[in-house]
Amino acid sequence: ARAWRGVVEEYRDRLPLTANTPVVTLCEGGTPLVPATRISELTGCEVFLKVEGLNPTGSFKDRGMTMAISKAAEEGAKAVICASTGNTSASAAAYAVRAGMTCAVLVPQGKIAMGKLAQALVHGAKLLQVEGNFDDCLELARKLSIDYPVGLVNSVNPYRLQGQKTASFEVVDALGDAPDVHCLPVGNAGNISAYWMGYTEYAKDGVATRAPRMFGFQASGAAPIVSGEPVPQPRTIATAIRIGNPASWTHAEHARDESGGGISSVTDRQILGAYRMLASQEGVFVELASAASVAGLLQEVAAGRIERGQRVVCTVTGNGLKDPDWALAGASSATSVPVDAHTAATALGLA
Numbered sequence: 058a059r060a061w062r063g064v065v066e067e068y069r070d071r072l073p074l075t076a077n078t079p080v081v082t083l084c085e086g087g088t089p090l091v092p093a094t095r096i097s098e099l100t101g102c103e104v105f106l107k108v109e110g111l112n113p114t115g116s117f118k119d120r121g122m123t124m125a126i127s128k129a130a131e132e133g134a135k136a137v138i139c140a141s142t143g144n145t146s147a148s149a150a151a152y153a154v155r156a157g158m159t160c161a162v163l164v165p166q167g168k169i170a171m172g173k174l175a176q177a178l179v180h181g182a183k184l185l186q187v188e189g190n191f192d193d194c195l196e197l198a199r200k201l202s203i204d205y206p207v208g209l210v211n212s213v214n215p216y217r218l219q220g221q222k223t224a225s226f227e228v229v230d231a232l233g234d235a236p237d238v239h240c241l242p243v244g245n246a247g248n249i250s251a252y253w254m255g256y257t258e259y260a261k262d263g264v265a266t267r268a269p270r271m272f273g274f275q276a277s278g279a280a281p282i283v284s285g286e287p288v289p290q291p292r293t294i295a296t297a298i299r300i301g302n303p304a305s306w307t308h309a310e311h312a313r314d315e316s317g318g319g320i321s322s323v324t325d326r327q328i329l330g331a332y333r334m335l336a337s338q339e340g341v342f343v344e345l346a347s348a349a350s351v352a353g354l355l356q357e358v359a360a361g362r363i364e365r366g367q368r369v370v371c372t373v374t375g376n377g378l379k380d381p382d383w384a385l386a387g388a389s390s391a392t393s394v395p396v397d398a399h400t401a402a403t404a405l406g407l408a
């Protein structure tokens with residue numbers, strides 16, 4: 058056995074690299090595919106969680122960022138920029154450090170989780186809180202990358218999706234074939250597009266016998282692909298997917314239609330329920346947006362659109378530690394005790 062080298066080296070032959078591409082990596086990828094016992098019981102499906110919160114900066118964005126920053130380095134870039142609901146900026150900031158680049162990030166003011174803000178800052182990014190939403194930030198980042206010497210590393214950069222497609226390679230490599238169904242949250246719609254690219258590539262080359270049906274889930278207050286029109290003022294507690302005009306909209310529709318899947322919405326209440334269930338029944342602490350995949354699976358099974366007996370993978374996209382406020386809300390506060398065994402035992406209900 059040898060150490061995992063990161064997605065660029067592990068899947069080099071399937072990525073657009075040259076011999077001269079400097080590999081900027083934090084050894085991302087290689088994340089566990091955890092059997093979800095309780096959710097499997099509830100749904101009658103065989104459910105696995107692709108736990109992307111275990112990437113170096115705590116989200117799936119690292120798979121795309123290793124590619125985007127490596128290619129930017131190959132092209133001689135000194136600075137990169139991104140718009141973000143938090144995870145992309147955390148990842149870009151970390152990989153920019155590895156590459157010796159400066160990193161500028163534009164985030165919607167007051168609408169990103171504290172942990173993500175901390176990550177961008179501790180890695181030394183130049184951070185602007187924009188008085189607007191994510192869609193405004195992306196438009197601004199695009200403009201700046203055209204008019205100034207700074208490379209855009211949002212998922213409109215094609216290298217991002219190339220890197221992110223490695224997650225589906227890992228799923229097939231772990232299961233021996235593609236699952237029947239793949240569920241994931243949808244925000245800017247890059248990740249569902251990237252997974253579909255990876256699955257179809259493996260199917261075409263005969264590594265897998267088929268590709269799964271792709272099911273994407275948006276928050277009901279930020280569900281433009283479901284309603285068919287941009288949402289000017291997207292609203293949801295799942296700030297990571299608070300997006301009203303996704304950049305990869307048509308790619309996502311293509312993944313949905315080609316695969317025979319669906320893109321639906323789940324309410325904030327459903328997201329919160331799945332978030333709590335993942336933590337309390339599976340032992341997996343994810344961020345709110347990530348729980349949309351599981352909330353969506355439960356909804357589709359109840360509606361009969363996903364049948365019992367299916368093998369299902371749910372991507373849980375980001376680590377719960379990024380946004381502990383939601384874990385603390387609704388939790389009972391810890392009891393204080395003196396250094397005394399009997400009092401501690403009584404407080405714990407052991408005595």
Ligand code: F0G
Nearest residue numbers: 141142144145244245246247248374375
């Ligand atoms: N889950 C998490 C935790 C995310 O951070 C994102 C997107 C998504 C799901 C949705 O993925 O955009 O590819 O459809 N976060 C971006 C960001 C927008 O800026 O970090 P998507």
